[in-house]
Amino acid sequence: MHPVTVQQLASKIVKYTGKGDTMKKYFSLFTIFIAMQFIFCSDPKSVPDEDREMINKITADTMSSMQSGMMKVMMEQVKSSGFAKSVSFCSDFAPEGGKNLNLKLKEKFISEHNIKDFKFRRTSLKYRNPKNAPDSFEEKVLNSWNDDEKSGKKAETYIESVESGYRVLMPIRIPAKTCLGCHGTPETIDAEAAKVIDSLYPEDHAKGFSEGDLRGAISFEITK
Numbered sequence: 001m002h003p004v005t006v007q008q009l010a011s012k013i014v015k016y017t018g019k020g021d022t023m024k025k026y027f028s029l030f031t032i033f034i035a036m037q038f039i040f041c042s043d044p045k046s047v048p049d050e051d052r053e054m055i056n057k058i059t060a061d062t063m064s065s066m067q068s069g070m071m072k073v074m075m076e077q078v079k080s081s082g083f084a085k086s087v088s089f090c091s092d093f094a095p096e097g098g099k100n101l102n103l104k105l106k107e108k109f110i111s112e113h114n115i116k117d118f119k120f121r122r123t124s125l126k127y128r129n130p131k132n133a134p135d136s137f138e139e140k141v142l143n144s145w146n147d148d149e150k151s152g153k154k155a156e157t158y159i160e161s162v163e164s165g166y167r168v169l170m171p172i173r174i175p176a177k178t179c180l181g182c183h184g185t186p187e188t189i190d191a192e193a194a195k196v197i198d199s200l201y202p203e204d205h206a207k208g209f210s211e212g213d214l215r216g217a218i219s220f221e222i223t224k
């Protein structure tokens with residue numbers, strides 16, 4: 001949720017109370033009252049604007065380096081060698097394989113922003129690699145996104161202010177048909193790739209997706 005500053009609310013109250021008939025005035029004040037409860041109760045440690053800007057920059061930069069790096073390489077690999085021979089490419093994001101990008105981004109963000117440490121990883125309720133299983137914070141947010149999506153609301157990036165800094169969860173969807181070759185339903189998954197996947201990940205949960213589905217999250221830890 002975007003924070004509304006007290007000044008913004010105050011200016012709204014002045015605007016609403018300055019004109020209109022009495023009913024409208026009371027109705028508007030009531031709406032603002034409810035909104036204030038929501039803002040102050042659900043977001044007690046609200047994120048200062050400058051930190052929100054930094055978080056937006058860090059998450060956007062991470063997404064674009066993933067897209068221009070690993071994702072592009074994986075898509076090209078799938079095109080030239082097929083799904084079954086490309087299974088290891090999505091695992092480049094795996095905890096070990098993701099280390100290089102993590103280190104590169106950590107250095108970049110520490111030099112660009114006023115932070116002490118940075119880490120990111122992928123996670124999902126329907127994980128393929130058990131190392132990508134969500135911790136309790138990630139599980140809480142992933143479950144609330146599922147509830148949102150069931151009621152027709154799109155999952156949105158979630159920021160939580162913690163003692164060490166921030167934890168941020170950004171939704172990942174299935175953006176293209178290519179993902180289905182290894183994450184799709186029995187109709188869309190590549191049969192050979194499915195065999196390789198089943199032998200490498202006997203307890204795989206990451207099949208059965210369609211284009212546009214919520215696949216999981218990128219999880220960030222920013223230490224200030």
Ligand code: HEC
Nearest residue numbers: 083086087090091094122124127128129132179182206216
């Ligand atoms: C060639 C096969 C293949 C393709 C294509 C593929 N993936 Fe994966 N994906 C995997 C494998 C294998 C893993 C497990 C990686 C690991 O060991 O961490 C995985 C893991 C993931 C994870 C981490 C969570 C988990 O389940 O462990 C996400 C998120 C993910 N894939 C999203 C995508 C998206 C989005 C696309 C399309 C852009 C895609 N994948 C395309 C094979 C593939």
